[in-house]
Amino acid sequence: MEDFINHQINLVETERKVDFEETSKMLSMFSPIQLQKRGIALVNLKVSGMRTGLGGKSLIDLELGNATKGDSGTFPPHKITSGDIVGLDEYKKDKQTKKVIGSEYSGVVLRASDTKITVALGHDIELPQEVQERCVCVKLANNITYNRMLKALEQLKFTAPDNLIQVLLNQRAPSTPQDIPSIDFLDDTLNDSQKNAVRFALEANELALVHGPPGTGKTYTLVEIIRQLAVVQKKKVLVCGPSNISVDNLVERLAKHKMNLVRVGHPARILPTVLEHSLDIITRTCDSGKIVADVRREMDDTLNKISKCKRRAERRELYGLLKDLRKDYRARERKVLDEVMMGAEVLISTLNGCGSKSMLKHEFDVVIIDEATQALEAECWIALLKGKKAILAGDHLQLPPTVKTPISLNKKKPKGMSTDTDLSTTLFDRLLSMYKSKNIKRMLVVQYRMHQKIMEFSSKELYGNQLVADASVAEHLLADMPDVTASENTEVPVVMMDTSDTGVGHEIVDDARDNGEQSRANELEVELAVNHIQQLLDDGLLQEHIGVITPYAFQVTHLIRAIREQWPAIEVGTVDGFQGREKEAIILSLVRSNDEGEIGFLAEKRRLNVAMTRPKRHLCVICDSETLSGIKAKASRMDGGFLRRWMDWLSEESDLRFSEQCV
Numbered sequence: 001m002e003d004f005i006n007h008q009i010n011l012v013e014t015e016r017k018v019d020f021e022e023t024s025k026m027l028s029m030f031s032p033i034q035l036q037k038r039g040i041a042l043v044n045l046k047v048s049g050m051r052t053g054l055g056g057k058s059l060i061d062l063e064l065g066n067a068t069k070g071d072s073g074t075f076p077p078h079k080i081t082s083g084d085i086v087g088l089d090e091y092k093k094d095k096q097t098k099k100v101i102g103s104e105y106s107g108v109v110l111r112a113s114d115t116k117i118t119v120a121l122g123h124d125i126e127l128p129q130e131v132q133e134r135c136v137c138v139k140l141a142n143n144i145t146y147n148r149m150l151k152a153l154e155q156l157k158f159t160a161p162d163n164l165i166q167v168l169l170n171q172r173a174p175s176t177p178q179d180i181p182s183i184d185f186l187d188d189t190l191n192d193s194q195k196n197a198v199r200f201a202l203e204a205n206e207l208a209l210v211h212g213p214p215g216t217g218k219t220y221t222l223v224e225i226i227r228q229l230a231v232v233q234k235k236k237v238l239v240c241g242p243s244n245i246s247v248d249n250l251v252e253r254l255a256k257h258k259m260n261l262v263r264v265g266h267p268a269r270i271l272p273t274v275l276e277h278s279l280d281i282i283t284r285t286c287d288s289g290k291i292v293a294d295v296r297r298e299m300d301d302t303l304n305k306i307s308k309c310k311r312r313a314e315r316r317e318l319y320g321l322l323k324d325l326r327k328d329y330r331a332r333e334r335k336v337l338d339e340v341m342m343g344a345e346v347l348i349s350t351l352n353g354c355g356s357k358s359m360l361k362h363e364f365d366v367v368i369i370d371e372a373t374q375a376l377e378a379e380c381w382i383a384l385l386k387g388k389k390a391i392l393a394g395d396h397l398q399l400p401p402t403v404k405t406p407i408s409l410n411k412k413k414p415k416g417m418s419t420d421t422d423l424s425t426t427l428f429d430r431l432l433s434m435y436k437s438k439n440i441k442r443m444l445v446v447q448y449r450m451h452q453k454i455m456e457f458s459s460k461e462l463y464g465n466q467l468v469a470d471a472s473v474a475e476h477l478l479a480d481m482p483d484v485t486a487s488e489n490t491e492v493p494v495v496m497m498d499t500s501d502t503g504v505g506h507e508i509v510d511d512a513r514d515n516g517e518q519s520r521a522n523e524l525e526v527e528l529a530v531n532h533i534q535q536l537l538d539d540g541l542l543q544e545h546i547g548v549i550t551p552y553a554f555q556v557t558h559l560i561r562a563i564r565e566q567w568p569a570i571e572v573g574t575v576d577g578f579q580g581r582e583k584e585a586i587i588l589s590l591v592r593s594n595d596e597g598e599i600g601f602l603a604e605k606r607r608l609n610v611a612m613t614r615p616k617r618h619l620c621v622i623c624d625s626e627t628l629s630g631i632k633a634k635a636s637r638m639d640g641g642f643l644r645r646w647m648d649w650l651s652e653e654s655d656l657r658f659s660e661q662c663v
């Protein structure tokens with residue numbers, strides 16, 4: 001057990017190191033303006049407002065300073081988003097930003113728009129006047145996330161292992177499930193495999209895995225499990241997921257049912273539609289919260305005075321007053337927070353959020369982790385240490401979480417473990433390989449997204465041919481949609497556009513990297529995608545119905561250049577970024593086209609599985625079948641022939657067109 005935990009600690013430490021080195025290299029190499037060009041800094045900002053946020057933290061608004069302010073005051077394009085850690089420093093042209101790394105002036109971005117960024121500063125940070133007047137804001141690596149994972153792993157080392165921990169760490173097998181003779185399902189529309197998974201999850205004593213292939217109603221099933229646990233069995237339930245969006249999706253669905261729900265996390269990171277369930281809003285609006293609001297107002301007044309005050313001595317005095325107010329505020333606020341959280345039937349938070357101070361004292365009967373196959377194992381432990389039983393849902397046959405550490409640095413077999421684990425080996429993966437023959441998983445088999453033809457290959461190759469398309473989607477085509485005319489495109493579920501007829505390779509290489517590999521683009525495929533879009537739109541499809549996806553970031557840039565201006569509502573993105581999403585029609589550009597038969601990270605079948613399972617009614621695959629099917633390959637493939645079999649399947653089962661016909 002200790003070996004395994006130490007191995008996990010090493011993996012997280014290495015990832016942190018790689019992440020920080022990457023940031024620090026950028027900060028030392030580039031001037032603030034160059035960092036701004038890369039989207040990770042904004043220069044020449046000024047503090048335009050100050051007030052108090054939850055936890056008594058000072059919130060500051062940053063806008064463009066007058067010197068460069070154009071008519072609109074719009075920032076240049078940037079990648080600073082809510083939840084990011086940023087460092088602030090006085091902005092002087094050409095000054096390196098190296099100092100910002102360990103900046104004493106750092107905080108968390110609460111909101112970021114095109115014109116304003118709101119940052120919650122760390123406690124007791126006094127932002128000097130010169131920084132307030134003219135500053136640079138730089139995105140930093142996020143240490144909080146790493147610290148919380150490491151803290152959980154350290155805690156695990158020193159916790160007397162209960163049944164759940166023992167099962168998760170292979171010290172004992174799961175105990176015989178309870179027998180629940182009859183379950184009154186609260187939602188009678190659940191299909192049999194969903195009911196089976198609910199029963200299995202309720203009967204398990206320590207651990208249950210719900211395997212939800214694309215579109216099979218994993219969230220639908222989890223909602224029933226949560227309601228059964230909280231409302232019928234009166235258990236205290238913690239529901240988590242790796243991202244804010246995964247968690248809010250669940251809050252939205254749960255909120256339709258009568259239940260005392262509390263979503264933990266800062267309101268700026270929470271979907272506006274579920275804000276009324278956020279801890280912050282509940283604590284502000286409940287009776288005891290109103291007293292806290294008075295203290296908060298007093299703090300805001302003081303902050304305002306500070307921002308206007310020019311004399312240093314007076315400012316110091318006001319800061320002293322603010323410090324006392326904050327202390328009082330925090331004590332009162334904590335009491336209200338605890339009251340609200342103790343009263344909740346279901347607490348919902350990101351996995352990382354479970355490591356926040358407000359969650360410190362809380363324990364649960366059951367911890368549920370949605371999208372567990374997208375979470376790092378260490379991240380899961382932050383939540384798991386708070387519960388006696390775990391229910392994990394996900395699909396290990398789609399993409400795992402992205403990590404920065406090169407695989408060569410961390411792939412290693414920890415002592416006593418039968419398989420290699422690297423940072424992207426999820427807890428879900430590990431449990432499945434550990435309990436191969438044992439009964440720890442139920443799979444959902446009816447999918448409600450794809451035409452049966454679109455689903456066919458993925459089901460056959462990855463899901464033991466068990467997937468069934470629900471009757472409501474099994475035969476649906478674009479031509480069945482209102483205002484769409486029947487055509488050779490709208491009446492076929494799968495099209496393959498093959499560029500191998502040109503007889504030459506078309507990919508071009510970029511310096512930028514995707515997952516450690518040089519990024520690529522393919523202009524012929526861009527042209528074919530644009531033609532196909534035009535035809536779909538001519539048939540009556542709306543831009544919103546179409547998505548264009550590709551594994552390579554460089555191809556995304558090329559596609560955007562050709563598509564964005566004329567069709568702004570068509571979504572273009574990477575396959576990885578489209579996981580969990582769907583569109584009526586998907587155009588997939590696979591890019592690789594070379595004489596060597598090299599397929600790079602298309603050898604990852606989980607990526608291809610995500611790519612081919614995004615569309616509901618129409619999938620158009622644009623590719624060079626000769627390169628991808630391995631006819632030209634000299635080296636053996638790492639994918640066990642998956643791509644070659646898909647190419648064969650496409651040429652048999654799809655509407656096959658050659659590029660000559662299509663341009």
Ligand SMILES: Nc1ncnc2c1ncn2[C@@H]1O[C@H](COP(=O)(O)OP(=O)(O)OP(=O)(O)O)[C@@H](O)[C@H]1O
Pocket residue numbers: 189190191194212213214215216217218219220221448449580581
């Ligand atoms: N038993 C059911 N009866 C009718 N519709 C269902 C049923 N189960 C799921 N659905 C529908 O199927 C769709 C997918 O469900 P849901 O979003 O829960 O799936 P998911 O597995 O979480 O999705 P993803 O593949 O994105 O992870 C939703 O529109 C949902 O309403």
